[in-house]
Amino acid sequence: MNTKRFEGLLPIVGVVGLLAIWSVATAARWVDPVLLPSPIATFKALWSGMHGVLGFDFVKTVYRTVMATLIAAVIAIPLGIVLGSSERLYRSLEFVIDFFRSTPASAMFPLFLVLFGVGDETKISVAAFGAILVILFNVAYGVMNARKTRLLAAKVMGASRMRVLFDVMLLESLPQTFVGLRNGVSLALVIIVVAEMFIGSQDGLGHSVFEAQQLFDMPRMYAAIFAAGALGYALNLLFLTVERRFVHWSGK
């Protein structure tokens, strides 16, 4: 019983350890306090920031990331199903997909700037572009790797091609689709934050980090970094929770 209670506390050990080392490092002045403020100063900045400008930036970044992921999912999931259900079609497009999937999306900023200007559209569309390819790739593989026996089982019961597609292939590909969505949202967040730093941005977590650094307001900069980290972690957790709820058979 006691060991079990201890097991549950294990994930906290790393957090406490990190905070302890950080506190000691700043208290003992191992690191210049200008470069690394104390945990207390940082969390004060995080707390007050989230009730002010940082909170506004946070919401902006959430909005852009969610929009980019949504657009990517709406385009990539149906396309992935179509590509995956015809292996020959996928093989003929595989190189193009893999090529652009391997191209850093940040290299596309200038192109999208020309296409969409300096507004939200550019940031969202670059992030969506990156996420589309990741989701598309995973959905197509999920459909292609549907268990042959399961497809045969449906066929032998007299299911039509459409029935097999919607009743079996679609559900078979769901676990892999969620892998794609989780990777897609992570990538979208990375691209959004980078875009907020560099393309004439007025707001967003990327802008907040960059501006704090320019003003040498280190507690605020760390606070914005932590806010971005928390956002990334929360988005991943959200997708995992939804996945466990709706794709309960995954890995079983």
Add this chain to the structure above:
Amino acid sequence: MSAQHALRSESTGVPSTPPVGGAGKRPHVTIRGLSKHFGTTVIYDNFDLDIPRGELISVFGPNGCGKSTLINMIAGLIPVDAGQILFDGMLLSDIKFGYVFQNYREALFPWMRAFDNIAYPLKIMKVPLAERHARVEALVARLGIKLNLNLFPYQMSGGQQQLVSIMRALVVEPEILFLDEPFSALDYEMTLFMREQLQRLFIDTGTTMVLVSHDLEEAVYLADRVLLLSRHPARVADFTPVTAARPRTTATLSEADFVSTKAHCLDIFQREVRRA
């Protein structure tokens, strides 16, 4: 698909050739001139067979002789190169049949509860929801199976999952049921239990069943007739009748008749294995 087209283009009359095997019983399935090759290997070459109605046929033979290929061709899972397979003179597309896969883990739908898995073939047949439920309930009641059908397949034991697979195949009230090594992925205890379940289902429903087995004792124990195949190209090495009364029990396994039938099958099997 292509097999059905090939079959459709031929005459669909009952073949005039005399029944093969069958022992004078009215044949349920008639197979004439069946040919199949994989690459350069000829698995079946002008193969003829009659499967009698209402009997449980076990298919047994050397490794790779095409036991599963035979039932997969009869059930339309793989196309035939040539030949004709008729069910009371009708094509596969005109009859109701069931198929039980060896790999129950990959044959059931893990996103559906056991109950919905069993009802799924009825959904494909566009049976209304209320009737689907009633028919599954009726099947469960008739079989007297005590299973929690609200569970998902992955929450059940291997034997229970295979039982669900068999019920899914039976729910359409098939005229013929194909089973491809249905118990070979189960442990021995579960296999023994499942043999009893299958025997009961057979006695209760009288459905024609074709069972592929790699276990001679199981093949003889369950069968009315053991179809012994030769090495490929497969011929009927023997179509041995098993006369033991049903329901058979563990005691049957040591009866003189059963032992001699099994020994006879083993003799033929070994003769076929040695023939290189």
